[in-house]
Amino acid sequence: MAWRPEDLAVSLVRDMTSHPVVTISIATPIGELIFMGEPEPVGDTLMCRDVHVQGPGANSLVVSALIGLAQSVMRELGYHGLVIMGAVRTTGASPGTRPRDIRFTRRDHL
Amino acid sequence: MTSGSPAAIIFKIPPTSLPKTIDATMTLARRGMSLLKAKRAVEASMVGETVCVALPCVEDVATVLRELTAAGFEAAETSVEAPDVRALRARLGLTREAFALRYGLEIETVRNWETGKREPDRTARSYLQAIANRPDQVAQAYGFAEDSRGFGS
Numbered sequence: 001m002a003w004r005p006e007d008l009a010v011s012l013v014r015d016m017t018s019h020p021v022v023t024i025s026i027a028t029p030i031g032e033l034i035f036m037g038e039p040e041p042v043g044d045t046l047m048c049r050d051v052h053v054q055g056p057g058a059n060s061l062v063v064s065a066l067i068g069l070a071q072s073v074m075r076e077l078g079y080h081g082l083v084i085m086g087a088v089r090t091t092g093a094s095p096g097t098r099p100r101d102i103r104f105t106r107r108d109h110l
Numbered sequence: 111m112t113s114g115s116p117a118a119i120i121f122k123i124p125p126t127s128l129p130k131t132i133d134a135t136m137t138l139a140r141r142g143m144s145l146l147k148a149k150r151a152v153e154a155s156m157v158g159e160t161v162c163v164a165l166p167c168v169e170d171v172a173t174v175l176r177e178l179t180a181a182g183f184e185a186a187e188t189s190v191e192a193p194d195v196r197a198l199r200a201r202l203g204l205t206r207e208a209f210a211l212r213y214g215l216e217i218e219t220v221r222n223w224e225t226g227k228r229e230p231d232r233t234a235r236s237y238l239q240a241i242a243n244r245p246d247q248v249a250q251a252y253g254f255a256e257d258s259r260g261f262g263s
Contacts, residue, residue, distance in 0.1 A: 016136055016145065017145075018144070018145040018146070020146065021145045021149055023132070036132045036135065038146075050149070050153060052131045052132050052135070052152075053132075054130050054131065054132040054133065088153065088156045
């Protein structure tokens with residue numbers, strides 16, 4: 001089930017943010033998720049390269065939850081598209097491989 | 111981190127580990143490494159590399175190693191101190207001449223290190239440390255090139 005925006009609180013981790021690396025913390029119903037990546041705006045889309053995710057446990061972030069997170073981040077930051085280009089997997093499916101890009105489009109009705 | 115000494119740390123991700131890469135990046139960055147360099151170092155370890163980093167400002171090496179271990183990494187300090195050459199040679203059961211021949215060193219140089227007349231420079235210390243850690247592999251690497259026609263060829 002996708003998380004609703006009111007379930008989430010996004011905050012910047014200032015002491016772990018230094019150009020071009022940005023770290024954000026998201027409080028979610030399952031606990032704190034930390035994302036570290038290298039975002040770059042391309043038009044109204046935010047391209048996030050080499051993204052690392054750390055959560056309460058391996059595989060704690062399912063795709064449906066990621067959709068809700070992405071909508072919140074786009075709304076919070078004012079983008080209409082978000083592309084997550086992950087770093088090499090260390091857990092989950094096929095460790096050692098680079099996952100495919102994940103693209104999100106903002107849906108304001110959510 | 112505002113005070114501390116430089117230290118060199120070597121780390122890798124063990125095969126069965128579920129590493130916390132952000133925690134590891136933070137551990138390195140808090141010891142004076144740029145955040146981007148720390149991230150890149152951790153990313154290199156994610157593709158199977160053993161990574162060596164120079165941390166400018168380490169308050170306590172044991173703390174850094176503990177944090178990296180807690181993040182699922184295998185880590186150690188890379189020592190640049192010279193091993194005790196006489197003790198190393200004794201451990202390997204080699205005469206001074208045999209030690210020098212085996213590792214491509216001058217006998218006089220080995221004698222000078224052992225008697226304290228000279229100190230090995232940094233390059234020599236690293237070489238001696240490699241000998242101390244992997245004596246057989248270093249001897250093979252020194253003695254036989256990849257394409258050498260040695261025994262049985």
